[in-house]
Amino acid sequence: MKRNPRAAFVAFLSVQLLLSIGSAQAGPAPGQAGIASAHPLATQAGYEMLAAGGNAFDAAIAVSAVLGVVEPYSSGLGGGAFWLLHLADEQRDVFVDAREVAPGAATPDMYLDADGVPVPGASFNGPLAAGIPGQAAGLAHLAEHYGRLPLAQLFAPAIRIAEEGFPVHRRLLLGLGFRRKTADRWPAFGAVYYPDGEIPEIGDTLRQPDLARTLRRLVSQGIGDFYTGELARLLVEGNRAGGGIWSLEDFAAYRVIEREPIGFFYRGVRIISAPLPSSGGIVIANTLNILDGYELDAVDSVTRKHLIIEAMRRAYRDRAEFLADGDFVDVPVARLLDKTYAAGQRTSIRIDRATPSDMLADIEPATGEGAHTTHFSVLDADGNRVAGTMTINSWYGSAFMAPGTGLLLNNEMDDFAVKPKVPNSFDLIGSVANAVAPGKRPLSSMSPTFLESGRGIAILGTPGGSRIISMVLLASLEWMRGGSAEEMVSLRRYHHQYLPDELSYETGALTDEEVAALEARGHNVRESRRPFGNMNVVTWDFGSGKVETATDPRAKIEGRVY
Ligand code: GLY
Numbered sequence: 001m002k003r004n005p006r007a008a009f010v011a012f013l014s015v016q017l018l019l020s021i022g023s024a025q026a027g028p029a030p031g032q033a034g035i036a037s038a039h040p041l042a043t044q045a046g047y048e049m050l051a052a053g054g055n056a057f058d059a060a061i062a063v064s065a066v067l068g069v070v071e072p073y074s075s076g077l078g079g080g081a082f083w084l085l086h087l088a089d090e091q092r093d094v095f096v097d098a099r100e101v102a103p104g105a106a107t108p109d110m111y112l113d114a115d116g117v118p119v120p121g122a123s124f125n126g127p128l129a130a131g132i133p134g135q136a137a138g139l140a141h142l143a144e145h146y147g148r149l150p151l152a153q154l155f156a157p158a159i160r161i162a163e164e165g166f167p168v169h170r171r172l173l174l175g176l177g178f179r180r181k182t183a184d185r186w187p188a189f190g191a192v193y194y195p196d197g198e199i200p201e202i203g204d205t206l207r208q209p210d211l212a213r214t215l216r217r218l219v220s221q222g223i224g225d226f227y228t229g230e231l232a233r234l235l236v237e238g239n240r241a242g243g244g245i246w247s248l249e250d251f252a253a254y255r256v257i258e259r260e261p262i263g264f265f266y267r268g269v270r271i272i273s274a275p276l277p278s279s280g281g282i283v284i285a286n287t288l289n290i291l292d293g294y295e296l297d298a299v300d301s302v303t304r305k306h307l308i309i310e311a312m313r314r315a316y317r318d319r320a321e322f323l324a325d326g327d328f329v330d331v332p333v334a335r336l337l338d339k340t341y342a343a344g345q346r347t348s349i350r351i352d353r354a355t356p357s358d359m360l361a362d363i364e365p366a367t368g369e370g371a372h373t374t375h376f377s378v379l380d381a382d383g384n385r386v387a388g389t390m391t392i393n394s395w396y397g398s399a400f401m402a403p404g405t406g407l408l409l410n411n412e413m414d415d416f417a418v419k420p421k422v423p424n425s426f427d428l429i430g431s432v433a434n435a436v437a438p439g440k441r442p443l444s445s446m447s448p449t450f451l452e453s454g455r456g457i458a459i460l461g462t463p464g465g466s467r468i469i470s471m472v473l474l475a476s477l478e479w480m481r482g483g484s485a486e487e488m489v490s491l492r493r494y495h496h497q498y499l500p501d502e503l504s505y506e507t508g509a510l511t512d513e514e515v516a517a518l519e520a521r522g523h524n525v526r527e528s529r530r531p532f533g534n535m536n537v538v539t540w541d542f543g544s545g546k547v548e549t550a551t552d553p554r555a556k557i558e559g560r561v562y
Contacts, residue, residue, distance in 0.1 A: 037376035045157035057146035065158035073175035079392030088383035098138025100131030127244030129411035140223035162212035211406030238402030280447025289342030354522035373463035387448030415442030485550035
């Protein structure tokens with residue numbers, strides 16, 4: 001009988017899981033839970049739900065809704081989300097895909113002029129840049145299938161904060177600086193975020209009455225209103241009046257998809273991460289499979305970094321060539337996850353020399369994806385978990401608000417490949433596989449991830465565009481070396497994404513000596529002026545029973561942020 005490789009792999013995973021985490025505990029010590037998010041008000045809303053008898057999934061809904069209010073530049077009902085769930089009762093992981101989809105009238109050349117040249121900003125600014133939002137449907141899906149509390153209770157903190165306002169913080173202002181020019185073109189956006197035409201001051205109270213009304217409406221009418229009711233009409237009319245191509249049919253057709261996560265083992269640690277249409281899980285698996293051939297802890301720090309960079313280079317190269325929405329194109333997922341494939345990739349790595357990216361097999365490149373996004377992690381006292389990463393793509397998404405809704409529309413269409421050989425604003429390239437098509441989901445890098453071993457569990461993720469994947473990878477390696485949640489979020493980060501062929505690093509990630517040694521091996525090293533990411537981690541240590549939460553020091557709401 002022919003062996004089914006997928007079934008064999010699943011069986012392998014199950015046995016490995018039992019071996020690696022032994023008698024997995026049902027949950028942390030009684031009363032212990034952990035939530036880490038990018039804003040204290042969101043974290044607080046999550047804890048309120050747990051205190052009210054809700055589970056991790058209820059907490060995740062409340063956290064998601066509040067983040068859309070207090071970080072309107074990162075995520076919201078006008079965008080999309082991935083939530084990776086662990087159901088403790090069933091010992092099962094589920095990936096909830098609420099990614100935006102391209103509207104039915106989208107075409108592969110919709111962002112090109114008559115000469116086939118990309119129109120600057122067309123996939124980035126305004127209504128034409130927006131995919132059909134999935135977050136609202138995703139929250140409804142979580143509430144209906146996994147939560148315990150009613151939507152009125154779950155949305156109450158978000159409604160209250162949208163109505164009563166919250167103190168303006170520095171991150172909010174930096175995004176407004178970035179969006180100043182585009183705001184003038186779309187008055188509904190400017191009216192909320194630039195009161196009296198000015199950027200507000202830190203500590204001012206920001207109220208979002210239209211957003212509060214929309215949230216209230218979803219509670220009273222049900223989330224169906226977003227896709228087939230009055231809200232759908234307002235969104236479509238607003239989008240079209242601004243020059244977009246959305247239709248009511250697009251909204252009626254939107255579906256949340258439950259997918260099987262990517263699961264694999266690296267040196268006794270089980271890693272569960274995002275499947276297509278995210279590139280995250282596949283790229284992390286491929287990178288670690290390549291690294292599995294080396295004793296990373298036995299080599300000097302320069303060689304360790306060199307090997308990690310060379311593995312990233314190869315995995316990101318394959319991302320560029322192959323990865324896209326697997327419901328639309330044939331992606332060789334099994335090959336990319338195969339350890340033998342990784343062994344082949346390893347043969348081209350030299351310990352003493354960087355491989356110039358143009359010496360790897362060429363691809364038919366196109367564009368990639370952007371960076372304004374948010375991540376949170378939740379663990380409840382029963383051991384249920386959520387790693388949620390949500391986005392409207394770049395700062396304030398498309399900077400277009402559908403009038404009367406308070407909802408900022410995403411610019412996720414920029415995550416598609418608008419034209420071969422044209423890198424996007426984050427220098428990421430892709431292939432024709434990721435071309436625009438009606439109903440297709442743009443390739444993402446969002447990588448909500450769980451790590452499981454005999455030591456315990458980590459729940460992690462971060463915003464950061466193409467760097468999300470390398471950040472999750474470095475934090476995972478840190479945890480595998482015994483690092484704490486705090487060490488995972490504080491770790492200085494470096495990154496290579498194949499093209500551009502450069503090793504970028506945050507100040508402090510490499511010493512001067514390491515820079516010199518990596519340059520001597522042929523790496524093109526560049527220090528980045530900006531910190532990378534905003535990671536939020538929850539860990540649970542089986543030995544001590546301790547649950548630890550950690551938020552990224554780079555982006556404290558009070559204090560220095562980028
Ligand atoms: N828009 C960011 C991502 O999905 O990766």
